[in-house]
Each structure stands twice: as structure tokens, then as C-alpha cells.
Amino acid sequence: MRNRQRPAWGSIGLLALSGCSFAPDYHPPKAEIAPAFREEGPWREARPADRAIAPDWWRAFGDPVLDRLQAQVAASNTDLAIAMARYDQARGGLTQTRSVALPDVSIATDLTRNRQSADRPLRSAAQPTYYGAHAVEAQFGFELDLWGRIRNLIASGKAQAEASADDVAEIRLSLQTELARQYFALRGYDRQIAVLTQTVDAFAQADHLTRRRVSGGVASELDAARSGTLLAEARAQLADVQSQRAQADHAIATLIGESASRFTLAVDAGEPTMPVIPSGLPSTLLERRPDIAAAERRMFAANAQIGVARAAFFPAIRLGGGIGYQATALSGLMTAPNTLWSIGTSGLAPLFDGGRRRGSLAVAKARWSEATASYRGKVLVAFQEVEDNLASLHYLEDQLSAERDAVRQAAAGESLSVSKYTKGAAIYLDVITAQTTALRTRLALIGLETRHLQTSARLMTALGGGWSPDARSG
Numbered sequence: 001m002r003n004r005q006r007p008a009w010g011s012i013g014l015l016a017l018s019g020c021s022f023a024p025d026y027h028p029p030k031a032e033i034a035p036a037f038r039e040e041g042p043w044r045e046a047r048p049a050d051r052a053i054a055p056d057w058w059r060a061f062g063d064p065v066l067d068r069l070q071a072q073v074a075a076s077n078t079d080l081a082i083a084m085a086r087y088d089q090a091r092g093g094l095t096q097t098r099s100v101a102l103p104d105v106s107i108a109t110d111l112t113r114n115r116q117s118a119d120r121p122l123r124s125a126a127q128p129t130y131y132g133a134h135a136v137e138a139q140f141g142f143e144l145d146l147w148g149r150i151r152n153l154i155a156s157g158k159a160q161a162e163a164s165a166d167d168v169a170e171i172r173l174s175l176q177t178e179l180a181r182q183y184f185a186l187r188g189y190d191r192q193i194a195v196l197t198q199t200v201d202a203f204a205q206a207d208h209l210t211r212r213r214v215s216g217g218v219a220s221e222l223d224a225a226r227s228g229t230l231l232a233e234a235r236a237q238l239a240d241v242q243s244q245r246a247q248a249d250h251a252i253a254t255l256i257g258e259s260a261s262r263f264t265l266a267v268d269a270g271e272p273t274m275p276v277i278p279s280g281l282p283s284t285l286l287e288r289r290p291d292i293a294a295a296e297r298r299m300f301a302a303n304a305q306i307g308v309a310r311a312a313f314f315p316a317i318r319l320g321g322g323i324g325y326q327a328t329a330l331s332g333l334m335t336a337p338n339t340l341w342s343i344g345t346s347g348l349a350p351l352f353d354g355g356r357r358r359g360s361l362a363v364a365k366a367r368w369s370e371a372t373a374s375y376r377g378k379v380l381v382a383f384q385e386v387e388d389n390l391a392s393l394h395y396l397e398d399q400l401s402a403e404r405d406a407v408r409q410a411a412a413g414e415s416l417s418v419s420k421y422t423k424g425a426a427i428y429l430d431v432i433t434a435q436t437t438a439l440r441t442r443l444a445l446i447g448l449e450t451r452h453l454q455t456s457a458r459l460m461t462a463l464g465g466g467w468s469p470d471a472r473s474g
Contacts, residue, residue: 021148023155023307026300029372057465058180060275061453065265066183069256073175076257083171090164097157101150103142108322110135111330134333137324137340144319144345149311152304159301166294173290173461175255180457182251187268188450189245194269195442196238203231203435206418210428223428230432234439272449275456277393286382288464295378299371302364309364312357315349382462389459396452403445410438 058070074080111134116123145151207227213219253263286292321343327333350357417434420426 020146021151021307022310023148023152023304026303028296028299029376055465057460058176058457060460061180061456062273063183065268066180069179069183069252070176072256072258073179074172077175077255078257080168080172080175083168087161087164087168090161094154094157094161097153100143101145101154103140105138105140108135108137108139108324132328132330134328134330135324135326135340136333137322137326139320139322141318141320144317146317147311147314148307149316152307152311156301156304156308159297159304163294163297163301166290166297169290170294173465177457177461179252179255181454182248182255184272184450184453184457186245186248186252186265187272188446189241189248190267190269191446192241192443193238193245193267195439195446196234196241199435199439200231200234200238203227203234206431206435207231218424219428226428226432230435237443272453274449274452277456277459286379286386286464289378289382289462290464292375292378292382292464295371295375299368299375302368302371306361306364306368309357309361312360313350315347317345317347319343319345385462386459389455389462392455393452393459396448396455400445400448400452403441403448406441407438407445410434410441414438 056067056070058066111132113130113132115130116127118129143150207224207230210219210227211224214221214224249264250260252265253260256263321341323339323341325334325338326340327338332338414431414434414437417426417431421428421431
């Protein structure tokens with residue numbers, strides 16, 4: 001009896017040893033970057049420390065229509081649906097990987113009726129021609145994770161699933177940004193259309209007046225040609241902006257998962273709300289960026305895969321056994337005398353594989369190097385994007401201030417030139433020049449304000465989804 005128990009106790013001893021791992025200690029690399037943005041704020045190594053990206057960063061713009069459209073993107077966008085399906089696949093793969101750490105348990109049955117050949121070699125006269133062979137057995141098997149192969153597989157699979165979740169967040173954030181960009185462009189076109197419509201009406205009245213003056217001999221045919229040209233150009237500009245507005249409308253329809261043939265946004269030429277950018281944005285906000293979080297998780301997964309590859313150089317040991325019943329007749333099959341059981345271990349040690357395991361280890365190490373370089377690259381690109389948008393906003397503020405002053409000056413010049421022309425103190429060329437300048441500055445101001453809104457949105461997403469009051473330097 002003691003001899004029969006030795007294999008079982010040996011297996012238990014091996015099970016107790018299963019605790020080592022050949023995966024390298026995980027240390028995220030230090031990215032060589034500036035200590036902070038050009039604003040104040042300390043830098044900490046970018047990790048997925050805060051996965052709670054601001055879910056409604058676009059509300060800083062105070063536009064209920066944009067709020068509604070963003071909700072539709074989250075619910076209906078096809079690219080986001082594809083990313084969610086990939087995340088579900090990653091979760092399913094993780095469930096499969098985790099199952100390797102658990103015992104396989106099954107029940108095997110074998111109920112057969114057999115006939116022996118009369119000329120079977122070594123058959124004795126006492127053996128029956130017909131006999132039954134029936135068995136019912138519960139079996140189990142379990143791989144002893146002595147070298148950490150299974151644990152590293154699970155750790156890698158979990159990290160890959162987390163990276164897939166970050167991919168979903170990155171795609172969602174990218175789609176939200178693109179929607180905001182297209183929406184602000186469309187509202188800019190609405191404002192430009194309003195300006196051009198008013199301008200076309202004003203130019204049409206001026207053209208009518210000029211032609212009356214020509215008829216009365218007060219103005220020349222050249223004045224009439226100039227006024228007609230100015231009116232035609234304004235109409236052409238209006239048609240061009242209307243075309244661009246239609247394209248932005250179609251792009252928004254696709255983003256929210258609707259047909260461009262059935263979707264349209266009502267015109268709104270109101271003044272936009274410019275978000276206030278807090279001073280002293282700390283670089284720790286970059287830790288919320290999902291692309292950086294995904295790169296870090298993939299780097300962790302690659303590190304765990306090195307442990308998997310190293311474990312392949314050592315024997316694979318499996319604990320298994322079974323218990324059940326076996327008899328020649330079905331009656332009385334499941335009775336104590338017909339009981340059978342077995343328990344023990346099996347092992348498979350590598351001797352020669354032509355370099356396959358060394359090749360697998362080299363591949364795992366190379367993937368770790370690739371993941372590390374990708375992570376560092378993501379961090380550097382993130383800093384570049386934030387700095388680019390901060391610089392753009394800084395200079396856009398200067399441009400907006402100067403352009404607003406230009407609009408005021410051009411409006412005053414237009415009014416003065418028209419007044420002088422009606423009094424005969426100026427030629428019509430002066431009026432045309434003033435009107436053209438006034439129109440150009442008004443359209444340029446709208447364009448700058450649109451760019452300011454779009455750049456603010458890009459900055460928010462470059463920071464991982466806006467900012468919060470406690471994220472400001474104090």
C-alpha cells in the first residue's frame with residue numbers, strides 16, 4: 001500500500017515547487033524627454049495610471065448639439081464597433097489562456113460487446129466467444145507550472161486584453177476629436193455663409209446703384225464692370241463655402257453612423273464658446289492617454305512572453321489520474337469490486353529541437369525591444385502633440401487679437417469709402433478695395449476662431465481627454 005502512495009506524494013511535492021518564473025523583472029524604460037511642458041508641471045513616467053479619461057471633455061465648448069452628436073458616435077460608429085469586437089476577442093482569448101492553469105476533468109465511457117475469433121492465437125478453451133468490456137472512468141490532468149510558463153502566459157494575455165481595451169479608448173477619443181473638428185468646421189462655414197449672404201445682398205444693391213449712376217452719367221462703365229465682378233466673386237465664394245459645408249455635414253453623418261443622404265444639421269451661425277485653457281498644465285496628464293497605456297501594456301506582455309520562451313527549455317511535467325469502474329457485464333458495473341483508479345506524473349524533457357526553442361526566445365526578446373521602442377516613441381510623440389497645440393493656441397491668440405482689430409479698421413474704412421463715393425469724393429475703386437478688405441478680414445477672423453476651437457479640441461485629446469482643476473499646477 002505504501003508503494004502505491006509514493007507517486008501521489010511525489011506529485012504533491014512537485015506541485016509545492018511550482019512557484020518560480022523565468023520572466024525578467026519588469027521595469028518600464030525611462031523615456032528621454034523634457035521634465036515638463038513649457039508650462040509649469042513635473043513629469044512622471046507615462047503609465048496607464050489613470051484609465052478614467054474624461055468621458056465628456058467636449059462639454060467645455062458649451063454646445064448641446066455637439067453633446068448630442070458625441071453620444072451618437074459612442075453608440076453607432078462602425079469603427080468603434082470593430083474595436084469593441086476586437087476587445088471581446090481579446091477577452092475570449094484571455095479566458096482560454098486562463099483555462100490552462102486549471103485541471104482538465106472529464107468522464108470517459110466505453111461500453112462494448114465483443115466476439116473473439118475461434119482461431120485467435122493462444123486462446124484457451126475456457127475463454128468465451130462473446131464477452132463484454134465496459135468501463136466508466138472520471139479522469140483529470142493538470143500541468144505543474146514549475147517554471148512559470150502558464151503564469152506568464154496568463155499575465156501576457158491579461159496585458160494584451162488591457163491593451164485592447166486601451167485601443168478602444170484611443171479609437172473612441174480619436175473619433176470624438178474628428179467629430180469635434182468637423183463640427184467646428186461646419187459651424188465656421190455657417191458663419192461664413194451668413195457673412196457672404198449679407199455681402200452678396202450688399203454688393204447686389206451696390207451694383208444696382210452703380211448701374212443707375214452709370215445710366216445717369218454720374219459713374220463710368222468701368223465702375224459698373226468692377227461692381228459686377230465684385231458681386232460675381234462674392235457669389236462664387238458663397239457657393240464654394242456651401243459646398244464645403246455640405247462635405248462637413250456628410251462627414252459628421254458617417255461618424256455618427258448615419259447615411260449622409262438622410263442626415264443634415266440645421267444652420268447655426270451663432271458665436272462659438274471658446275474654452276479657457278488653464279495655465280501650468282502638468283505633464284502627468286499624458287498618463288491618461290490610451291495610446292501610451294496600450295503601449296505600456298504590450299511592453300509588459302512582451303516581457304512575460306520571454307518567461308514563456310525560457311520555460312520551454314525545461315521539462316513539462318503533468319499530474320494526472322482517474323477513478324472509475326470496469327467489468328465484463330453491465331449489471332453490477334458500479335460496485336466496489338469493479339473499482340479502478342490511477343494517479344501519477346508524466347514528463348517531457350527537450351533534448352534536441354534544431355534550435356527551435358532558441359529561435360523562439362530570440363523572437364520574444366526582439367518583440368520586447370520592439371515594444372520598448374514603440375512605448376518610447378508614443379511618449380515622445382505625445383509630448384510633441386501637446387507642445388504643438390499649446391504653441392498653436394498661443395500664436396492663435398495673437399492672431400485673433402490682431403485680426404479683430406483688422407476687422408474693426410476694415411469696417412470703418414468700408415463705411416468711409418462708401419460715404420465718400422456717394423458724395424463724389426472718392427472713386428469706385430476705393431470702395432471696391434475697402435469692401436474686399438472688409439470681407440476678407442471678416443472671413444479670416446471666422447477661420448481663425450474655427451482653428452482655435454479645433455486646436456483646443458486637439459489639445460484636450462493630446463492630453464488624454466481634457467484637463468481637470470486638480471490637474472493644474474498650484
